[in-house]
Amino acid sequence: MTHDCKGGLTYGDNCGKRCADRHCLNNSTCEANTGLCVGGCQPGWKDLDCSNECNDRYGAECSLDCNTRHCKNNNSPCHSRTGECVGGCKPGWMNATCTQQCAQGHYGDGCSNQCKDRQCYTNGTCDFQTGRCFGGCQAGWEGQSCTSECTDGKYGMNCNAICGECANELCDRVTGNCTDGCSDGFEGHLCKEVSPQKASDSTTVVSSAVMGVLSIIVIIQFVVIIRYILIVRKVRASSGPSVSFSNKPITRTTTTTSSVYEVVDDETNVRSPPAERVANTQNGQTNGTQHDYVNSSHQAERSGENGNHYDRLDVDVIGAGSPYSKIEV
Template structure:
């Protein structure tokens, strides 16, 4: 059973120039492969090493076909081919995960033998980084993303922006150049000795330059009385009130005495008038008696 119809047939050997058809062997291809032992062209296939799903599968001498299919990670009629093209598992139907450098995974288990690409974990590298981590082996921690949002599991980028006081794609850089707040868009106030303020709140941690007040040192002293000025103003107001009380008291006493004196004078005049009238009447009575 020579391979090909154009094979010559030497009279001395009968050699098949193109080899034997599957299931046959020998120089002249007249010997069948041994059943359930070997198969294929030249009987080079070994039935015992096939990756058949069922151990009891027959082994046809021409193809070595596995009747029940292949074990996970293998394919082909005789189940002798490993899964290819980044596939693995039963019927090579599963796709490899995110193996580092796009390496193929193990054809049976899907394990990435050299590890995972940044942002992925597990044996098959099909699980994203969790718990606000990212990068190689998920060993990096997300920055200060706004509202404590998780960052991108591969790059660490904060997709919705940074919390106040932080900048850069990963929100891991404090505001610089005397800036603070959301997107570092606010400028520090008049901190003492031109010190930088707190990158989140804008607070001047060492106090304000002369003439400035408030925690951020952005309010002029003339706009808000300092504790010392408050004491002075309070003292002045108290003094004015005290003087006013004294003046009112003196005035009340004066008016009271004046009124009392006026009443006494009127009383004395009344008595005098009564005495005069009495005397006048007595004199008149005496003149009548003399007459």
């Protein structure tokens, strides 16, 4: 049951709540039944009478979320009125609640560092949290923050290039020029061009190496051929007699079976033609009896006139070494 509270000092059921305990934004009147704060509550407080504190939220009417802050300590308490991060903010964030990003050109803890102090390729712009240069570093610098000079032997953007054949092995970290000149055999401002003399020497060395390899190949092939010939000869010798060839003229020997001749006396009435009659002159003597010699291996043919006709001798019986000589009849 609600009663009219006196003097605006209390409100609510049985006037049990004090108007002074409210957290009204201004000196609001105190409505007897609800205690309504006309004009709203102070930051960190809520409800009609602004008597309940914010939970996991903060600010006016508890409109801000404590989880959106970037406190360095993730367990930092969240004050219901201010939302302040106890222990400060993470890099790249600022103000009490750590909800504001660093202004452009600044980065790091408390946004106290400036990107222009780095050698960024993009004219002093960098990541607001880490300071990493967008687009890499200017020539002669390296690292995520582009604050380290190129190490010896390197040059150019992000120090990705390698120095040439410099006389002192060092080059300008920005341009790569060899300040003390080139080593022997190289030329150009970067000392990366081979001089003509060195190139000629290199060609000679390569040619010599190629010739050496070819010579070894020829020798190996020769040894293989010789070995093959020896193996073939050995196999032929073990398998049977070999056949050899000679350039000497071939001498043919012909054995002729001598014909057997018989002497025919005048009394037999068998005569050979006069041109083939011979006389025995063996031992230098001439036999007075004339004989006809015929080849006994041939059979005589007899004509119808009873004339005797004989084949001519098969061999020359009056030639060299013959015991017979030709006589005229």
